[in-house]
Amino acid sequence: MTGQAATAAIGEPNLSARELQARVHDAMPALERARHIGAPLRSYRNVDAVIAEMQPTEPVFCISPATLREAAKSFQSFPGRPLYAVKCNPHPFVLETLYRAGITDFDVASLDEVRLIDGIFGKAAGQFFNNPAKTRPAIRAASQDHGIRFYTADCAEEIDKIIAETGARDDLVIAVRLATRPADARYVLSTKFGAQPDNAAEMLKTIHERGIRAGISFHVGSQCLAPGAFAAAVELAGKVARKANVPLSVLNVGGGFPAPYPGDNIAGQEHYFGNIVRAIRAIELPRGCIVLCEPGRALVATAGTTVVQVVMRRGRNIFINDGVFGTLQELGHPKERRPTRLVRSDMRAAGSPVDFKVYGPTCDSNDVLGAPFTLPDDIREGDWIEIGMMGAYSLSMRTHFNGFYADDIVQLGE
Numbered sequence: 001m002t003g004q005a006a007t008a009a010i011g012e013p014n015l016s017a018r019e020l021q022a023r024v025h026d027a028m029p030a031l032e033r034a035r036h037i038g039a040p041l042r043s044y045r046n047v048d049a050v051i052a053e054m055q056p057t058e059p060v061f062c063i064s065p066a067t068l069r070e071a072a073k074s075f076q077s078f079p080g081r082p083l084y085a086v087k088c089n090p091h092p093f094v095l096e097t098l099y100r101a102g103i104t105d106f107d108v109a110s111l112d113e114v115r116l117i118d119g120i121f122g123k124a125a126g127q128f129f130n131n132p133a134k135t136r137p138a139i140r141a142a143s144q145d146h147g148i149r150f151y152t153a154d155c156a157e158e159i160d161k162i163i164a165e166t167g168a169r170d171d172l173v174i175a176v177r178l179a180t181r182p183a184d185a186r187y188v189l190s191t192k193f194g195a196q197p198d199n200a201a202e203m204l205k206t207i208h209e210r211g212i213r214a215g216i217s218f219h220v221g222s223q224c225l226a227p228g229a230f231a232a233a234v235e236l237a238g239k240v241a242r243k244a245n246v247p248l249s250v251l252n253v254g255g256g257f258p259a260p261y262p263g264d265n266i267a268g269q270e271h272y273f274g275n276i277v278r279a280i281r282a283i284e285l286p287r288g289c290i291v292l293c294e295p296g297r298a299l300v301a302t303a304g305t306t307v308v309q310v311v312m313r314r315g316r317n318i319f320i321n322d323g324v325f326g327t328l329q330e331l332g333h334p335k336e337r338r339p340t341r342l343v344r345s346d347m348r349a350a351g352s353p354v355d356f357k358v359y360g361p362t363c364d365s366n367d368v369l370g371a372p373f374t375l376p377d378d379i380r381e382g383d384w385i386e387i388g389m390m391g392a393y394s395l396s397m398r399t400h401f402n403g404f405y406a407d408d409i410v411q412l413g414e
């Protein structure tokens, strides 16, 4: 019955320290269970210790809990309640660490994610089923078996479906996903989902007239480099709500908060939150409207590291044991850069830095990284490369293509 915890949220945008403590306490037995969902993580001091002790010939994915806790802490100043977008990295160790650090609500997109969160935290976590295109059985199970009451839709058909499959439960809340205007974001998320303003206003009216609480959500795009995009989207949401003349119960400003990848030169988080605060003040939300965000990347990106080994060198091309069909999926994009460091078992000094084209291990010609790695010119077979800031959309995007599957996962520090 995951919905119960979230029920308390309406009209109470922020958990008090005591309420948070109570939630963590409620989830304790489940957290202990979560440890056993996957193999318990081996713990190492740092990446050098991983390499020295494991001498890994398969990729190793490292998770730093201290970095996760830091990221969770940075969202304490968000003017509302941060949910974690499970799709970004659903490893139980990540979920548990974020939960203990105060992120006790989750944006889920599928029944499997719903079951995962319910299985670990039970009623002590809030869940928001925010995929705008859901199957009927998924909605039914989410409502009946898991108590979820928060849903998202971007068309009239989906609204009907949610109402029918949840039996229009008394506590139902439906948010209308609004398409946002193009912004400086690496991954645009308003071409597939999101209603245009006039349609969104009609949908809000429909929801309201059917006696159901209504809200608005949007996503300005992932790795959004323009803090002003959030203000523009909140402003648009305010206009849509005014046009519909419907009081909002929820305003969900989505994810998109960027990670500090090399070359992206991001503005500080305070600029993002500042834009959101000012825009929310200007649209005068009704009392009791809860403000949500649902970051993925900004909570987990800096906490993940992939350690790979050089399998072969051919001139200025290197072939490594992980690639775009593994944890390096995002690095297929030419603008995606990550900090890299060569690690050699004899720790001998290496040559001067040059650019290498980097290929993954599969037979597919697309298994190539979009941007070069700058590495010492004498790099050779058997050297390792530490690839930092890999926590987001890495574990969750792995495939078994060609028989490669990066599944050695360890913990860095406590």
Ligand SMILES: Cc1ncc(COP(=O)(O)O)c(C=O)c1O
Pocket (backbone or CB within 6 Å): 085, 088, 107, 130, 131, 189, 219, 221, 222, 223, 254, 255, 256, 257, 294, 295, 296, 297, 298
């Ligand atoms: C509905 C929804 N919410 C949140 C997120 C997380 O976005 P980000 O990782 O950019 O913060 C996504 C990403 O695809 C999404 O589709």
